[in-house]
Amino acid sequence: MPLGSKRVSMINYAIRDLVNYAKKLENEGRKIIYLNIGDPALFFETPAHIREALAKAATEGNSHYAPSEGIPKLREAICRKEREVNGVNGLTPDDVLVTAGVSEGIQLVLPSIADAGDEILIPDPSYPPYVSYSILSGINPKTYRCIEEEGWRPDIDDIRSKIGEKVRAIVLINPNNPSGAVYSEKTIREIIHVAGEHNVPVISDEIYDQIVYDGNFKSTAALSDDVPVIGLNGLSKTYLITGWRLGYIYFHDPEGVLDSVKEGIKKMTRMRLSVNTPAQVAGVAALNGSKEHIKELVLSLRERRDYSLKRLNEFTDVYCEKPRGAFYIFPKLGEKWGRDDEFVVELLKSKGVLLVSGSGFGERGKGHVRIVFLPPIEVLEEAFNKIEEFISQKMIS
Numbered sequence: 236m237p238l239g240s241k242r243v244s245m246i247n248y249a250i251r252d253l254v255n256y257a258k259k260l261e262n263e264g265r266k267i268i269y270l271n272i273g274d275p276a277l278f279f280e281t282p283a284h285i286r287e288a289l290a291k292a293a294t295e296g297n298s299h300y301a302p303s304e305g306i307p308k309l310r311e312a313i314c315r316k317e318r319e320v321n322g323v324n325g326l327t328p329d330d331v332l333v334t335a336g337v338s339e340g341i342q343l344v345l346p347s348i349a350d351a352g353d354e355i356l357i358p359d360p361s362y363p364p365y366v367s368y369s370i371l372s373g374i375n376p377k378t379y380r381c382i383e384e385e386g387w388r389p390d391i392d393d394i395r396s397k398i399g400e401k402v403r404a405i406v407l408i409n410p411n412n413p414s415g416a417v418y419s420e421k422t423i424r425e426i427i428h429v430a431g432e433h434n435v436p437v438i439s440d441e442i443y444d445q446i447v448y449d450g451n452f453k454s455t456a457a458l459s460d461d462v463p464v465i466g467l468n469g470l471s472k473t474y475l476i477t478g479w480r481l482g483y484i485y486f487h488d489p490e491g492v493l494d495s496v497k498e499g500i501k502k503m504t505r506m507r508l509s510v511n512t513p514a515q516v517a518g519v520a521a522l523n524g525s526k527e528h529i530k531e532l533v534l535s536l537r538e539r540r541d542y543s544l545k546r547l548n549e550f551t552d553v554y555c556e557k558p559r560g561a562f563y564i565f566p567k568l569g570e571k572w573g574r575d576d577e578f579v580v581e582l583l584k585s586k587g588v589l590l591v592s593g594s595g596f597g598e599r600g601k602g603h604v605r606i607v608f609l610p611p612i613e614v615l616e617e618a619f620n621k622i623e624e625f626i627s628q629k630m631i632s
């Protein structure tokens with residue numbers, strides 16, 4: 236009998252699934268354009284003051300473990316950032332836990348809020364770790380619909396119809412990966428209202444909070460009075476330090492109903508000892524320092540978003556909602572293009588462009604592909620030319 240747990244066999248991460256195959260093609264001499272991973276640090280330079288802070292932190296000691304909850308100065312800087320940037324008032328350092336990226340935040344929060352057999356409501360389509368970490372904890376990930384034709388907004392009626400006795404939290408990803416949606420204040424308030432009616436918290440992943448092109452981003456915690464919100468955020472994307480692994484969890488919990496969840500997560504952070512100490516020291520410099528690079532980042536990405544949308548809209552048989560935040564575009568393929576997973580493999584083999592199949596993000600992602608628009612326009616142009624050639628060859632055959 237083969238060894239290995241069933242739970243692990245049920246998880247997947249489509250975003251990196253084909254990377255080894257693409258690398259193999261590259262080693263054989265093929266040119267590959269990678270539009271699969273949302274890593275802005277590959278295309279934009281980390282600001283000098285942040286890099287210098289890391290180098291200084293590493294050379295001036297800081298090789299020891301940090302406190303499990305995170306260093307006090309970083310927890311303070313996070314409170315200030317959330318207050319000043321997102322209007323989240325009332326947070327104290329005790330409400331904040333530093334994590335090794337939002338990825339670790341997800342991994343810590345889900346098993347602390349729900350037991351095996353409980354349910355968590357997750358958007359469909361969604362960033363895959365929410366489903367995977369639920370499965371690993373024996374939690375049943377129940378998905379709610381996001382409506383593509385309405386800018387991928389969460390379907391409140393669907394949330395209402397799925398929220399029952401066993402649901403322990405509603406997950407919101409805003410701005411969204413993979414759709415690029417930025418939710419209206421009305422939608423967020425409706426979700427807070429439903430959560431309040433059922434006495435469950437909202438888990439709000441806001442890692443793209445400062446990467447917004449149109450409309451107004453509103454933080455869930457800033458809109459909630461008494462409904463508890465567990466915020467997940469991090470420095471990977473906005474501060475261009477994906478590889479340093481720095482994120483955080485915060486609790487907006489005016490009535491203290493999440494106290495035991497918070498204590499549970501603190502216990503788990505002790506079990507994993509500490510987050511990278513020099514990175515935390517540099518994180519303070521990032522959060523308290525100049526934000527000029529964010530303006531430039533958003534300006535460049537807006538151009539890349541507009542270009543990608545224009546190209547896709549020129550293709551026949553494609554439907555594409557305009558992404559308003561993050562750096563992903565999520566077109567729906569026409570029926571003639573075949574299955575999304577097969578399309579992605581064939582495109583890679585034939586043209587050397589790597590995308591992610593939409594089905595990797597959930598049932599409602601089927602028939603879509605996710606394209607990362609981080610590279611410079613010349614690279615995007617080459618990639619879209621290749622995709623266009625591939626589609627026209629497919630239409631003919």
Ligand SMILES: Cc1ncc(COP(=O)(O)O)c(C=O)c1O
Nearest residue numbers: 273336337338362412469471482
């Ligand atoms: C919605 C969302 N949450 C969390 C993450 C993980 O980010 P990190 O672990 O680098 O903080 C990502 C990365 O792509 C993401 O898109």
